[in-house]
Amino acid sequence: MTATHVEASERLRQVLDRLVAMSEDDYYNPYQLFQWPDSLPQEQYWMSPELMSTHGVRAADELTEQQLWAISKWESVNFYSLNVHGIRELLTEVISRIYTKGFEDTSEYFHHIIGEENEHMWFFATFCLKYGGKIYPDKGMTLADGEEGDAANFLVFSRLLIFEEIVDFFNKRMGVDERLHPTIRQVNAIHHQDESRHIAFGRQIVALLHERLRDTSTAADLLRLEGYLKRYLRTSLDSLCNPAVYRDAGLPDPYAFRRAVLADPARVELESQILKRTVGFLVSKGIFTDESIPAS
Amino acid sequence: MTTSKSGIDMIVAYLLQKRPDLTTIDHDLDLIENRILDSLGFVNFLYVLEEQTGREIALEDVTPEDFRTVKSIKARFFDAATDEN
Numbered sequence A: 001m002t003a004t005h006v007e008a009s010e011r012l013r014q015v016l017d018r019l020v021a022m023s024e025d026d027y028y029n030p031y032q033l034f035q036w037p038d039s040l041p042q043e044q045y046w047m048s049p050e051l052m053s054t055h056g057v058r059a060a061d062e063l064t065e066q067q068l069w070a071i072s073k074w075e076s077v078n079f080y081s082l083n084v085h086g087i088r089e090l091l092t093e094v095i096s097r098i099y100t101k102g103f104e105d106t107s108e109y110f111h112h113i114i115g116e117e118n119e120h121m122w123f124f125a126t127f128c129l130k131y132g133g134k135i136y137p138d139k140g141m142t143l144a145d146g147e148e149g150d151a152a153n154f155l156v157f158s159r160l161l162i163f164e165e166i167v168d169f170f171n172k173r174m175g176v177d178e179r180l181h182p183t184i185r186q187v188n189a190i191h192h193q194d195e196s197r198h199i200a201f202g203r204q205i206v207a208l209l210h211e212r213l214r215d216t217s218t219a220a221d222l223l224r225l226e227g228y229l230k231r232y233l234r235t236s237l238d239s240l241c242n243p244a245v246y247r248d249a250g251l252p253d254p255y256a257f258r259r260a261v262l263a264d265p266a267r268v269e270l271e272s273q274i275l276k277r278t279v280g281f282l283v284s285k286g287i288f289t290d291e292s293i294p295a296s
Numbered sequence B: 001m002t003t004s005k006s007g008i009d010m011i012v013a014y015l016l017q018k019r020p021d022l023t024t025i026d027h028d029l030d031l032i033e034n035r036i037l038d039s040l041g042f043v044n045f046l047y048v049l050e051e052q053t054g055r056e057i058a059l060e061d062v063t064p065e066d067f068r069t070v071k072s073i074k075a076r077f078f079d080a081a082t083d084e085n
Ligand SMILES: [Fe+2]
Pocket: A087, A116, A117, A120, A191, A194, A195
């Protein structure tokens, strides 16, 4: 290990101590905390209108408020469903690394992440099942094209960080949006509170893993990883627009509608807001060489 | 059925649009090995396939092998669908 690595590891240890203490202090019982009314009013927004995929999009110009309410309902169920599946990946990857070589310092904190994420998955799934009657299925398939070793570790924690930061963009805003039902606000606010710790941890570990990787990788290797993560960002943004949502909201041509949404300049604008912090971080750490993200 | 013929052509056109370095895709070419279809591009591809076949595809019902070649995609999602109808 070089001097910078030792410093980085020391910094990580300090952050971990702080995060473990915060997790202990903030500990709550999710099974008792939430108010779950039997139903939520259908004639209002379930998502902040500015955060909906339809916001400012030309293809949505002709939609009635009734239709937008329906989209907001199903789009929020899609958002929480993405969380359920994202947490499945997170738990799988963290559990496969806890108490293994290279993760000695982080294992104590992994217990908190695993415990907290299990609870997040429960309240997101509960919301979907109670108010949507379903969890939208994950449509992703792994087609044997992964990295190995240190690069795989780096990509896993980068993916998790990116996923958590995108989700947090929505949680942070919806948690304080007075137009939304109190239960919706509560789910988002509670998640935002926990995730601020996870994101702090994610940034530390991603930066550290990349620093280590730089010693052993060629410039071409690093560029390939950057390209992969940029495509992952793109895929994550696209997953917020689900044709099944538009179908459930009663739109006649859900696939064409999705294409129109993804190609609209208003969408590009919202995406750049969603990504601003994350891409800024990745550029500042030299993980990205520029801010460009591939188009859909 | 003419619709399934144009459907598979649309699928090939979509894949080609994602890979401007290619001009044609042989129906026996391994799409996964040649990185024409990969994990990150899969969901958007699946939506094109759903649109072209007119039915939602549940992942429980498919395996990566179904997506290995244009031929296997055609057999699994277009020809089979015609037989069922
Ligand atoms: Fe979470």
